Amino acid sequence: MKKFVWLKAAALVTAGALSLSGCSGSESGGGQQSGIQPAQTETTGSQDSASGSAGAEGSGKDQLAQIQEKGQMVVAMEGTWSPWTYHDEKDELVGYDVEVARLIAQRLGVEVVFVEGEWDGLFAGLDAGRYDMVVNGVEITEERREKYDFSDPYGFIRTAIVVDGDNDEIQSFEDLKGKNTANTISSTYAELAESYGATVTGVDDLNQTFELLLSGRIDATLNAELTYYDYMKAHPDRNLKIAALTEEASLVAIPMRKGEESASLREVVNEAIAQISQSGELAQLSEKYFGSDISKNPQSND
Numbered sequence: 001m002k003k004f005v006w007l008k009a010a011a012l013v014t015a016g017a018l019s020l021s022g023c024s025g026s027e028s029g030g031g032q033q034s035g036i037q038p039a040q041t042e043t044t045g046s047q048d049s050a051s052g053s054a055g056a057e058g059s060g061k062d063q064l065a066q067i068q069e070k071g072q073m074v075v076a077m078e079g080t081w082s083p084w085t086y087h088d089e090k091d092e093l094v095g096y097d098v099e100v101a102r103l104i105a106q107r108l109g110v111e112v113v114f115v116e117g118e119w120d121g122l123f124a125g126l127d128a129g130r131y132d133m134v135v136n137g138v139e140i141t142e143e144r145r146e147k148y149d150f151s152d153p154y155g156f157i158r159t160a161i162v163v164d165g166d167n168d169e170i171q172s173f174e175d176l177k178g179k180n181t182a183n184t185i186s187s188t189y190a191e192l193a194e195s196y197g198a199t200v201t202g203v204d205d206l207n208q209t210f211e212l213l214l215s216g217r218i219d220a221t222l223n224a225e226l227t228y229y230d231y232m233k234a235h236p237d238r239n240l241k242i243a244a245l246t247e248e249a250s251l252v253a254i255p256m257r258k259g260e261e262s263a264s265l266r267e268v269v270n271e272a273i274a275q276i277s278q279s280g281e282l283a284q285l286s287e288k289y290f291g292s293d294i295s296k297n298p299q300s301n302d
Contacts, residue, residue, distance in 0.1 A: 063257070064264040067132060072111045075101045076131040079116035080205035083230045083289035084137040096289040100154060101135045103281060107272040118204055119184040126257060132265070137224065139188045139250040148255035149262060152270045154282060155252030156297045158245050159192060160225040164213065165239035170220050172244050179219040182212045188250070189222035206231070214238065226290045233291075249298055 067073050077085040077097055085095040093114055105112035115131060125131045126148070139157075140150050163170050170179065177197030183190040185202040193200050201218060203209050210231060212218045225245060232238065254269060256262045276282050282295035 063262045073105050074113045074131045076115045076122040076134045077136040097135045099285050103276045104272040133254050133256045135254055137252055138255055140253050149258045151254040152273050153251040153253045154273050155294045156249040157224045158249050160228050160245050161220050161243040162228050163220045163243045165241045170243045181220050182209045182218045193222050
């Protein structure tokens with residue numbers, strides 16, 4: 001596994017010595033996909049420390065052209081949400097979304113720079129042009145569609161209500177009315193809980209959510225079904241259970257800045273997602289991190 005360079009300075013550095021394999025080929029201009037030379041390094045840093053390849057909002061310059069010019073794609077994520085983005089026992093950034101972002105960068109032939117931060121800050125940085133995209137299990141909602149342009153979906157997940165194992169009061173989403181839940185504020189899970197009449201306590205990460213639930217300070221939490229299974233796999237002694245699941249799967253995709261400036265970037269990201277889906281790489285990553293294939297819509301007849 002490649003080593004990450006933890007950056008303490010005001011801006012992320014480029015160049016390094018570690019090599020990433022990628023698609024090679026002839027360069028092409030005009031914002032079209034190009035197989036430029038394979039990326040050379042991979043770095044990671046803290047939120048708000050990246051200037052990277054993400055240009056200032058409203059610069060008018062094609063975003064894909066900027067990425068290709070600098071040879072660097074800046075990806076924002078939390079780094080605290082297993083199995084999507086988290087740190088392993090060696091404190092290395094790993095997870096489903098980490099590997100998906102690497103595969104996309106490889107197909108663009110550029111370096112991937114990971115920037116970690118809290119949920120709301122990821123989107124603030126995207127809005128400000130500090131990041132090229134957010135790859136963090138982001139579900140598509142109508143509200144988010146109004147502000148961002150999304151890639152094609154690369155994940156399909158259902159939302160679970162997780163409660164104490166002895167809790168029989170909550171058996172449906174309607175039972176959340178008047179109950180206390182916890183999630184990161186402005187997340188789809190918080191919004192869904194509030195829509196059913198729950199009072200949501202804001203937290204910074206998933207671990208805090210489960211700590212509140214296990215201590216009895218909240219009645220329930222909403223999260224991805226597969227995130228619950230991953231947590232229970234790591235903590236089999238915890239007395240927790242799923243009380244209810246959404247019928248339809250949510251679409252997980254990559255948000256990017258809205259408009260023509262990012263259109264060519266979205267096009268090549270969609271091509272990369274299609275390639276890693278057809279090659280079976282997405283399915284393999286899904287099995288690796290979730291124990292099942294989330295890259296296929298469970299409601300699809302295909």
